Amino acid sequence: MMPGRAPRQLVYLVYGGKPEYHREAKYSILSAYYHAQGKCPRILLYTDEPAQFTDWPVEVIELDAVTLKEWTGPASYLHRRKAAAIRDALAYADQSIFIDTDTFFTSSPLTLFERLANAPWLVDEIEGVWKxxxxxxxxxxxAPHLADRHCVDQNMLLINSGVLGFQADASKIMDKTLALIDEMHPMAPDIHIIEQFAVGVAARHLGRPAESVGVLKHYFSGKNYWRHIIGAFFMQHGEKFSDELVQASHEVPQSKPRPAWWHRLNFRVRSLFLPSRVRSHAKLAYYASVMHADVYAEACGRGYAEELRRKAIPQGASISAQPWSRVLSKQHRQHLAQLLDISE
Incomplete structure (x- = not known):
């Protein structure tokens, strides 16, 4: 059964079968319910795994393999699915606001609709100007192509589409967005933000958009850390929706945990004579080793350890063989070795 029409809705898209994607969406939904205080708009969720959201307060539109394939378009661009989902969701509400899953609310989601009432459209944030x-x-x-074919000037605003909504019917804008994606992606196949860039091009004539700043946090630049933190929350509380789970969601820190001030000071002293090229890796190692204050600090520490592995530990190497390891005590090296499952 397809959803009925609602006055307002938040729209999510989650696909791909990875548990961390489902947990991201669930935590974002919990934060919306926590801050809405019983007045949360309808939540419409597009997913290829509806069973993951059984008994959650969402209306689900199931995406089959044929639809997911179709939504990637002629160039098989995965992020085109987001624009396609937004276009589809317009049929089910008077006003829709799309929310990326790597977000959580810090204020009532109704505030987004209040901002949209005073602007032609709403985005996560304005990121700059085309020139x-x-x-x-x-x-x-x-730039030459867009100027010649679409009269795009250099003063066009660039936006982040992690939050996206329109005051009036946006069917034509989203149709234009999809067409622009199909046109531009083959020209710049390695640019993963073509979807949000296309939205900015299609909607540029609407005027300056409102922004979501202060209403929710979009952690796209720290996703590795937040996935560990959110994973720690669900490890403690489970994933079955309840009012208790909504209330518990507020225990998750609203900003990325940091080591205690004395650890930060200690690191500065220990790293004083390290070359600058080594210091950033030493910081990752030290922070991963000392973050034990609570389950969320420990989760963040695992994020530091994973970043360190990616950036600074050659395959098969030991910790003590690395130049940044001199900032670590024996106890620190032991803990880091456990986190990374490698030798000291």
Whole structure:
């Protein structure tokens, strides 16, 4: 059964079968319910695994393999699915606001609709102006084409589409967005933000959008850390929806945990004579080793350890063989070795 029409809705898209994606969406939904205080708008969720959201307060539209394939378009661009889901969701509410899963609310989601009432459209944030990207691949490849074919000038605003809504019917804008994606992605296939760039091009004539700043946190730049933190929350409380789970969600820190001040000071002293190229890796190692204050600090420590592994530990190498290891005590090295499952 397809959902009925609602006055307002929040829209989520989650696909791909990875548990961390489902947990991201669930935690974002919990935060919306916590801050809405009983007045949460309808939540419409597009997913290829509806069983993951059984008994959750969402209306689900199941995505089969055919639809997911179709939504990638002629160039098989995965992020095109987001624009396709937004376009589809417009049929089910008078006003829709799309929310990326890597978010959580810090204020009532109703505030987003209040901001949208005073602006033609709403975005996560304004990230800059098109002319500021001169010399970058996206600008070099697309600027002449967009100027000639679509009369896009250099003062177009660039937006982050982690939150996206329109005051009036946006069917034509989203149709234009999909067409622009199909046109531009083959020209810049390595640029993963073509979807949100296309939205900015299609909606540029609407005027300046409102922003979601202060209403929710979009942690796209620290996803590795927040996935560990959110995973720790569900490890403690389970994933069965309840009012108790909504209330418990507020125990998760609203900003990424940091080591205690004395640990930060100690690191500065220990790393004083390290070369600058080594110091950033030493910081990752030290922070991973000392973050034990609570389950969320420990989870963040695992994030530091994983970043360290990616950046600074060659395959098969030991910790003590690395130049940054001199900031670590024997106890620190032991703990880091346990986190990374490698030798000291």
């Amino acid at each position: 500021e990207h001169k010399g970058k691949v996206l600008h070099d490849v697309l």
